[in-house]
Amino acid sequence: MAGELAFIARLRDLASHPAARGLNDDCAVLEVGSETLILTHDSLAQGVHYLASQDMADVAWRLVATNLSDLAAKGAEPLGVLIGYTLGRDDERFLDGLGEALRHYNVPLLGGDTITAEGPRTLGLTAIGRATHRPVPSRAGAQVGDGVWITGAVGAAMIGLEALQSGDHDPALSLPYRRPDALLAQGQALAPLVTAMMDLSDGLLLDAHRMGTASGVTLAIDSAAVPLAAPEQRRNEALRWGDDYQLLFTLPPSAVPPVAAYHIGTVEAWQDAPLILDGQPLVDANHLGWQHEA
Amino acid sequence: MAGELAFIARLRDLASHPAARGLNDDCAVLEVGSETLILTHDSLAQGVHYLASQDMADVAWRLVATNLSDLAAKGAEPLGVLIGYTLGRDDERFLDGLGEALRHYNVPLLGGDTITAEGPRTLGLTAIGRATHRPVPSRAGAQVGDGVWITGAVGAAMIGLEALQSGDHDPALSLPYRRPDALLAQGQALAPLVTAMMDLSDGLLLDAHRMGTASGVTLAIDSAAVPLAAPEQRRNEALRWGDDYQLLFTLPPSAVPPVAAYHIGTVEAWQDAPLILDGQPLVDANHLGWQHEA
Numbered sequence: 001m002a003g004e005l006a007f008i009a010r011l012r013d014l015a016s017h018p019a020a021r022g023l024n025d026d027c028a029v030l031e032v033g034s035e036t037l038i039l040t041h042d043s044l045a046q047g048v049h050y051l052a053s054q055d056m057a058d059v060a061w062r063l064v065a066t067n068l069s070d071l072a073a074k075g076a077e078p079l080g081v082l083i084g085y086t087l088g089r090d091d092e093r094f095l096d097g098l099g100e101a102l103r104h105y106n107v108p109l110l111g112g113d114t115i116t117a118e119g120p121r122t123l124g125l126t127a128i129g130r131a132t133h134r135p136v137p138s139r140a141g142a143q144v145g146d147g148v149w150i151t152g153a154v155g156a157a158m159i160g161l162e163a164l165q166s167g168d169h170d171p172a173l174s175l176p177y178r179r180p181d182a183l184l185a186q187g188q189a190l191a192p193l194v195t196a197m198m199d200l201s202d203g204l205l206l207d208a209h210r211m212g213t214a215s216g217v218t219l220a221i222d223s224a225a226v227p228l229a230a231p232e233q234r235r236n237e238a239l240r241w242g243d244d245y246q247l248l249f250t251l252p253p254s255a256v257p258p259v260a261a262y263h264i265g266t267v268e269a270w271q272d273a274p275l276i277l278d279g280q281p282l283v284d285a286n287h288l289g290w291q292h293e294a
Numbered sequence: 295m296a297g298e299l300a301f302i303a304r305l306r307d308l309a310s311h312p313a314a315r316g317l318n319d320d321c322a323v324l325e326v327g328s329e330t331l332i333l334t335h336d337s338l339a340q341g342v343h344y345l346a347s348q349d350m351a352d353v354a355w356r357l358v359a360t361n362l363s364d365l366a367a368k369g370a371e372p373l374g375v376l377i378g379y380t381l382g383r384d385d386e387r388f389l390d391g392l393g394e395a396l397r398h399y400n401v402p403l404l405g406g407d408t409i410t411a412e413g414p415r416t417l418g419l420t421a422i423g424r425a426t427h428r429p430v431p432s433r434a435g436a437q438v439g440d441g442v443w444i445t446g447a448v449g450a451a452m453i454g455l456e457a458l459q460s461g462d463h464d465p466a467l468s469l470p471y472r473r474p475d476a477l478l479a480q481g482q483a484l485a486p487l488v489t490a491m492m493d494l495s496d497g498l499l500l501d502a503h504r505m506g507t508a509s510g511v512t513l514a515i516d517s518a519a520v521p522l523a524a525p526e527q528r529r530n531e532a533l534r535w536g537d538d539y540q541l542l543f544t545l546p547p548s549a550v551p552p553v554a555a556y557h558i559g560t561v562e563a564w565q566d567a568p569l570i571l572d573g574q575p576l577v578d579a580n581h582l583g584w585q586h587e588a
Contacts, residue, residue, distance in 0.1 A: 008408055032326070033326075034329075039422065087301060091301050113337050121416070126420040
């Protein structure tokens with residue numbers, strides 16, 4: 001982890017262009033002519049981000065959906081994807097799932113690279129979109145007095161992964177983990193109203209901690225207000241579990257979200273920590289979620 | 295190989311958007327507002343596209359240069375890159391080389407993803423550019439009567455890799471393999487004039503075969519006219535060796551290239567093969583070069 005953080009710190013030095021947003025955001029935001037492009041690249045490594053035994057159609061879906069979820073957090077309309085694919089087990093299934101996901105989101109495959117490699121595979125996808133609203137939402141805009149909102153429940157991916165690992169007798173139970181949904185329509189509807197927005201890839205608490213840090217404010221969250229897709233006794237775990245891909249956003253106190261959403265807290269002036277949970281300041285980001293990404 | 299070709303054929307079915315150019319070109323060409331974006335993604339796999347023992351600074355350079363070379367073939371001006379990086383050996387050296395390449399080409403790092411994974415690494419990079427001339431050159435435009443041209447010698451990467459593998463007592467000898475050059479300025483100067491253009495990543499003969507196929511014409515190449523960066527007795531090998539990243543292009547007979555270039559043949563009406571070398575039709579693409587990419 002230390003090595004990864006040091007690496008990302010040096011990478012950040014290289015990403016000095018304003019479009020890179022200091023690598024602190026979900027996407028790059030690049031002005032080109034009269035358009036604002038939104039760009040993101042995420043990878044999935046076998047054995048780390050997906051199970052070696054998993055249906056490759058689900059892995060393909062996940063690869064598309066996680067990248068489109070980053071675009072959703074920017075209120076972007078997807079223009080297409082480029083794929084970096086390593087051939088291996090069940091390539092046909094991968095293509096099945098890739099086709100299903102691209103049709104579901106009505107996003108064209110624009111290009112990419114297919115290679116042969118040794119060992120466990122790393123699959124990459126780049127998604128490109130256009131902003132539907134400017135300024136483009138960032139993680140850094142939360143204002144004191146805003147409400148903190150979430151589009152839906154957390155914990156579904158946790159339950160889904162466990163179902164998958166235990167034999168998946170009810171495929172509907174594992175679906176939220178296997179086929180996450182990128183909330184593109186919600187992101188576009190919210191973009192003109194939010195002061196800050198991000199997608200939840202690494203866990204509500206960790207991602208809220210990042211939003212507070214980026215915005216220089218304290219997000220005070222009431223854990224009991226967070227909708228749960230898991231048994232109540234697992235609330236603490238669900239708040240720290242990643243892969244749910246809900247949108248976390250802040251709204252001025254008078255604004256009403258135009259999509260289904262839950263009010264889970266308020267934005268307060270900085271109080272020694274970027275996140276307060278049930279009155280308890282959480283200074284350290286460790287153990288709040290899944291830490292892996294630049 | 296059969297699996298890879300079948301995979302790419304199915305991938306092509308998914309890439310039905312005109313911007314994908316049927317996956318037959320070096321890049322996607324996407325109209326957005328008043329701009330024409332050029333997009334490409336290439337991966338390098340350890341043990342396949344680079345030596346496991348290689349200096350990671352050179353690998354980083356290569357990752358940047360090979361993608362920018364695709365933009366060069368479109369006459370594009372680079373706008374930035376996104377990186378998909380897997381942590382491992384010599385991450386610091388990778389960052390050194392990445393920084394050197396980005397500064398050399400004056401291209402910003404816009405974003406990406408840093409992950410941890412198991413086994414040999416796959417590194418990916420997406421480059422995005424804007425067209426400097428429209429229509430954007432493709433592989434498919436070669437016209438009967440055109441001249442066939444190349445920007446420089448082939449064989450330097452072959453000699454360079456051998457120097458590297460044999461202990462690299464003269465680092466200048468391995469430089470063309472370790473640090474290939476993306477011919478961005480040449481590509482931009484040529485774009486308004488060429489009828490077809492591509493970069494040579496997989497060998498002159500294989501890439502010329504592809505250009506002939508895409509254009510529905512026969513490229514008649516005089517092997518003795520091809521400039522060589524290797525001993526004469528290795529001419530046949532050098533014509534089939536990849537990684538030289540010269541630009542191959544066709545020009546109307548009256549046009550004069552605005553950059554250093556060598557006339558190596560002519561475009562003829564289709565004669566049973568996309569490529570004729572020294573009067574010999576080469577129907578089959580096998581054994582003409584390095585076949586690995588979509």
